[in-house]
Amino acid sequence: MPAMLTDVFRGHPIHLPHSHQPDFTSLRELPDSYKWTPKDDLLFAAAPSPPTTGENIPLIDLDHPDAANQIGHACRTWGAFQIANHGVPLGLLQDIEFLTGSLFRLPVQRKLKAARSETGVSGYGVARIASFFNKKMWSEGFTITGSPLNDFRKLWPQLHLNYCDIVEEYEEQMKKLASKLMWLALKSLGVSEEDVEWASLNSDLNWAQAALQLNHYPVCPEPDRAMGLAAHTDSTLLTILCQNNTAGLQVFRDDLGWVTVPPVPGSLVVNVGDLFHILSNGLFKSVLHRARVNQTRARLSVAFLWGPQSDIKISPVPKLVSPVELPLYRSVTWTEYLRTKATHFNKALSMIRNHREE
Ligand SMILES: C=C1C[C@]23C[C@H]1CC[C@H]2[C@@]12CCC[C@@](C)(C(=O)O1)[C@H]2[C@@H]3C(=O)O
Ligand SMILES: O=C(O)CCC(=O)C(=O)O
């Protein structure tokens, strides 16, 4: 049995002050510890795209005959896209949004009963990347890996079983969708299942695992100076995000700056993670993204963070490598990568990059 995601930070404790979460609803002014400037994040105010350019990540109809090429193109240019006709029942999206809302509406003392431990992955708290920034983020999160039963029992002594069913069903649907999207994207590069050894060895999807990240961005008194979730790339193959009808997610493009991804009811946002960037030998872009907050509406999002089982080594697909196109990265497991990221954050990718031999 390979090590599971649940154990990835065992032996790598980090101290995050979950218990100092403020009662966001009672704050009339933004405390200084929440005021971000370009000093706290180089790209904080980086060339926000003028709303007139209208350039945005594509919305792709999964039923379209050319979906594979459209997805491939989006992965190369943006590293992100939205999808319609994804086959996930609307009722299930509503259920997971309802669950997320009711979780964060619980009194903070109850949420803290399921606080994430210093060496754990699952539970309530601030985002793990918080340790890399001097300022605090205007959000709270809840991470699920493996069964949420124990945590959910503490949160909802009565209703936990219903909520567990929703999570299980949601993860099941997301798993199928994520794998479908990965193969469509790879197909656009001429890569099929037989070209990826670990996938062809167990095509039953048992090679994958995932975490679910529930995010809450409360209404904020000074949104322009606050940051919901700081700029980062995901350490995944792919991430599938379900956002409520409040905008906040932004993706970064070198030529455009920050571009807000508008919520499209019923659709899902997909983004390329670092491992897919590695697998595609740099062809797919693991997109830098962040979440901003606003003054009038609370925002919820649910991220399905998807990657391979911990014994699988990810390296550039051999078919995409040649004497001219050298492998840009050495092989790495998801566990190794998450630990590198937990220590070195945005330098993680460059740390596994191959350097040209002289
Ligand atoms: C499986 C994962 C992926 C993690 C770590 C671990 C569990 C929680 C994920 C997130 C979710 C929020 C953003 C992020 C950057 C964070 O702080 O925690 C993600 C991180 C990553 O993609 O690196
Ligand atoms: O809330 C969002 O839109 C972004 C969430 C995110 O990037 C994450 O959970 O990794």
Ligand SMILES: [Fe+2]
């Ligand atoms: Fe993310």
